[in-house]
Amino acid sequence: MKIISISNNKGGVGKTTTTVNVAAALHIMGKKVLVIDMDHQAQATYHFGINPNKVVDSIYNVLKGEKNYQDIIIKRKGIDLFPANPEMKNVEFLPIPAKEFLLKEALEGLTGYDYVLIDCPPSLGVLTLNALAISEFILVPLQAQFLPFHGMYNLFEAVQMVKKRINRNVEVAGIIGTMYNPKKSINREVMEETEKRLPGKLFSTFIRENVALQEAPSWGKTIFEYKPESNGAEDYMALTGEIIARFDLMSPA
Ligand SMILES: Nc1ncnc2c1ncn2[C@@H]1O[C@H](COP(=O)(O)OP(=O)(O)O)[C@@H](O)[C@H]1O
Ligand SMILES: [Mg+2]
Known part of the structure; x- marks a missing residue:
């Protein structure tokens, strides 16, 4: 079972679109x-056709320890979902120590999946x-429109801290x-610069700008x-093939 976080501390870069469509x-x-x-x-929940407010x-x-994960699974056309809702933002204020391990503790014994996204x-x-506490891999969506390297360095720095x-x-x-x-030269430049600064990290499949991707969630x-x-x-089919191949190289078994 491979557990993968789709993460970038910037919003609007394609995390949710990538999570749903790679899944x-x-x-x-x-x-x-x-x-x-x-x-x-709760955009992923919404993208899968479930109203987060309901x-x-x-x-x-589950994080609060009130429910077992088995009790919240939504089965949606072959993909299982642990949904979110807006009240989740209160997790920051729970008076519990070591809050970064709540998910890990709650999912103890989770089996039966090839991929958890x-x-x-x-x-x-x-x-x-x-x-990140339960993930083996992190995938980082990077919007090709401008140079967001500062944010990316924050993320890589944070990953070093998480590892420690x-x-x-x-x-x-x-x-x-x-x-x-x-067609936009800035897009090509961002990708070339990324490859230069973080060699070997960029997948060769790029997700093109595509109106259908924008419409699908509604x-x-x-x-x-x-x-x-x-x-x-x-693009998402090609990318997923590439992701599987890379995971297999990084952790054979
Ligand atoms: N390849 C794409 N082409 C056009 N629009 C996209 C593409 N990927 C994502 N979007 C749109 O951009 C917005 C931000 O994407 P989203 O996946 O929600 O980002 P994040 O989860 O990082 O905030 C959404 O409206 C989404 O539909
Ligand atoms: Mg999102």
């Missing part, structure tokens, strides 16, 4: 997939630390170029359900 591609490839929505904005028992109840919020707060104190087995498996438009559908012929579907 969907893995499912199409025959893998057993679980998605954990760790963002109180989610009574979310991953938050965790959609992280756009910060390095408690919810992200909980995700929370989970020494976690690694940044790769950077995913999102919202890519090959229909509560993955890109493969909404527009299987779109560039978005093609």
Whole structure:
């Protein structure tokens, strides 16, 4: 079972879009997939067609120890989901020590999945630390539009700290170029610069700018359900093939 956090402390870079559509591609490839929505904005939950405001028992109840994870699973067309809801932001204020290990403790004994994908919020707060504490890999979506290296260095620095104190087995498996438009020179420059500064991290599949990817969440559908012929579907399928191959290289077994 491979546990993967999709994380970047910047918002709007394609984390949720990547989580949902890579999960969907893995499912199409025959893998057993679980998605954990760790963002109180609950966009992944919404993208899967579930209204977060109607989610009574979310991953938050599991973090608080009120529910077992088995009791909150939503089974959605072959993909399992631990949903989020807005009250999750209160996790920061729970009067419990060692809050970064709540997810790890709650998911003790979790089995039966090939891939667990965790959609992280756009910060390095408690919810992200909980995700990183149980992850083997981190995937970092990088919006191709401008040079966001400062933020990325923060993330890499944070990962070093997490390795030291929370989970020494976690690694940044790769950077995913999102919202890519090959006609814009800035997009190409960002990707070239990324490859130069962090050699070998960038996946060769870039996710192109694609309206269907933007529309799919409002229909509560993955890109493969909404527009299987779109560039978005093609790119996420290719990317997922590349991700699987890289994970297998990084942790054979
Ligand atoms: N490749 C893409 N082309 C066009 N729009 C995209 C693409 N990827 C994501 N988006 C849109 O950009 C916005 C931010 O993406 P999202 O995945 O929610 O980012 P994050 O989870 O990092 O905040 C959303 O409206 C999403 O639909
Ligand atoms: Mg998101």
